[in-house]
Amino acid sequence: MATRDISAPDLAAIPESEIVRPPLMVRLRPYLIALPALLVLIGILYPFVMGVAYSLTPYAFTRPNTDFVGLRNYMRMVEDSDFWYSTFVTLAYAFSATGVQLALGLTVAMLLNRESRVAKILQVTLIFPMMIAPVIATLIWKMMMQPSVGILNPMLNSIGLPSLEWAAVPETALFSVVLIDVWMFTPFAALIMLAGLRSFPQGPFEAARVDGASFWFTFRNLTLPMLTPFILIVIIFRFMDSLKMFDIIFAMTEGGPGNTLMTYQLTAYRTSIQFQRLAQGLPYAIVLYIVIYFVSQWLVKWWGQAQRRAAGYS
Amino acid sequence: MAELRLEHIYKTYKGGVEAVKDLNLTIQDGEFLALLGPSGCGKTSTLRMIVGLESITRGDLFIGGRRMNELEPSDRNTALAFESYALYPPLTVFENIAFCLRARKIEPSQVKQRVTEVARILDIEDILGKRPVELGGGQKQRISLARALVRDPDVFLMDEPLSHLDAAQRAHMRVELKRLHAQTRRTTVLVTHDQLEAVAMAERVAVMNLGVLQQVGTFDEIYNHPVNEFVAGFIGEPPMNFLPCEPVSEGGELGLRATDGSFTLRLPSQRAQQLAKQNLKQVKLGVRPVDMLATSQAGDDRIAGRVYTYESLGEEGQLAARVGGHEVLIVTPPEDHFEPEQPVWLGVRPDRLHLFHGETGAAI
Structure with a gap:
């Protein structure tokens, strides 16, 4: 039995004159559509690549020297004890801010997840802190924390607690900025998790009530596994964001007192811009980038898994 | 428990x-x-x-x-x-x-x-x-x-x-x-x-x-x-047939006449007595499809109708007949066959008929 030839026709065998080419605009269209994305990519990649390149030179604004020095800036950074302290502050800030926002946000979301007028009103007011620029919010908090005219200390005193020196002393500086971060972004965490809770089918929770499960039993075995994807969304946004937090700390103390709040971001800014030693500050920014890159990769992967698991796929 | x-x-x-x-x-x-x-x-x-x-x-x-x-x-x-x-x-x-x-x-x-x-x-x-x-x-x-x-x-x-x-x-x-x-x-x-x-x-x-x-x-x-x-x-499959009727007196006996005049039916004396007590103008006659029979022969107390559709379902047949303005469903034995538009006469098992109040629907 003869097999039919189903291979593609030999294009080279077709005479040039018979090949009909689509009009120019049609051929260009895919490239034109991709062009804006390409421009944006260049806009992001160019400074990034330049940043990496400058970090391999001794470049300073006062002495513009672009000789290649390899990883010398990185070596110096790692040898500096300030770097390890900076790592600690950066992580401490990110973990405590994200952790508190998760716990508070989840509590608020659980409380608001019911049909009542109060819940509806509160849901709207929750968004207010997010509508204020972080710098403005911080300046307002700074005034409230002011030792002589601020309102916070009298409030503490009225319930029998001693006055605090807030961000003015190293002991409470981190607490003070984390407090502002929590105030600003707990509503975000609460709203994401509330949206999650609202998206759940009612059936399983009714079944749990009939099955005689206590609040905590249902929470542990049903609510939490189903809410994990939403919790991870909050973590992805808030942890990434607080790792690179700049505005609240800068507006509050510019990294002080001393170097108490010198996170990667603050150190990079101070060294590169204020001290004008660009190449020495860049490694901090790049290490921060690498940390955020890998942590976010890992979190997003975990998020995908959690989503499948919450739906019941193993 | x-x-x-x-x-x-x-x-x-x-x-x-x-x-x-x-x-x-x-x-x-x-x-x-x-x-x-x-x-x-x-x-x-x-x-x-x-x-x-x-x-x-x-x-x-x-x-x-x-x-x-x-x-x-x-x-x-x-x-x-x-x-x-x-x-x-x-x-x-x-x-x-x-x-x-x-x-x-x-x-x-x-x-x-x-x-x-x-x-x-x-x-x-x-x-x-x-x-x-x-x-x-x-x-x-x-x-x-x-x-x-x-x-x-x-x-x-x-x-x-x-x-x-x-x-x-x-x-x-x-x-x-x-x-x-x-x-x-x-x-x-x-x-x-x-x-x-x-x-x-x-x-x-x-x-x-x-x-x-x-x-x-x-x-x-x-x-x-x-x-x-x-x-x-x-309750019951296929569902019961309902036909609006009015009680009529015929030679001292109470019977039913279809509201549209398409048939009259004698009632067993016990049912007639029950109905007489109520003194109603309108009643509904209810008969289950299994309590009816369909023949091609006219007879006493048979209701005249015309075949609308007939389905042979193997173990039984289902006949839909038109009686006056109403459709009546009858379960027929498998050996019977009917053609559309064929005239049929429908019999009702007198002990199996139900009567309902014309307005409230309550059983009589």
């Missing part, structure tokens, strides 16, 4: 929808009762009030003599198999079934034993490690049943438990559920719109419509002595 008693139960939803009106019903300890009715009749609302997922607007609910109105669902010791399964998506089948046992802090070894046993009865042993999302509707429904069965509740409630199973599984589960009830003698309420399910499993049937309980009794009672037109029309 306990007696379940509903006294003057009302359910009014927000917006004034009255789902259940003045429901009085007692389910004996160990009894299997089916709550039967068309969709929207209030049967599921009733069920949800019993388990406590819906508040009771008015009236009292007693389980084992204890008033339950204000108790949380978890304190009522009822088990419910949901129609929508309501399985726990992140948990495995085993964990789903074990959930209520673990919630009550029952020992792990006993949990395992009880779950395995229930899984065997419901034939889901091989999927205990899977999660609900990987399973089909029939399997999910059996898990939902297993979750309710694994407990030892005072009252066992099922909301359309067989609706998503295929015909073979359904027949199998009907037998299993009935056998299980016979073994455990648990007070059981089955909510269904399928009379076949109700008949097959339940000892008594309660028929509801538009939030009102119509009739409670054994299926035979309800089938043979329906209290009103709704029950008569809802």
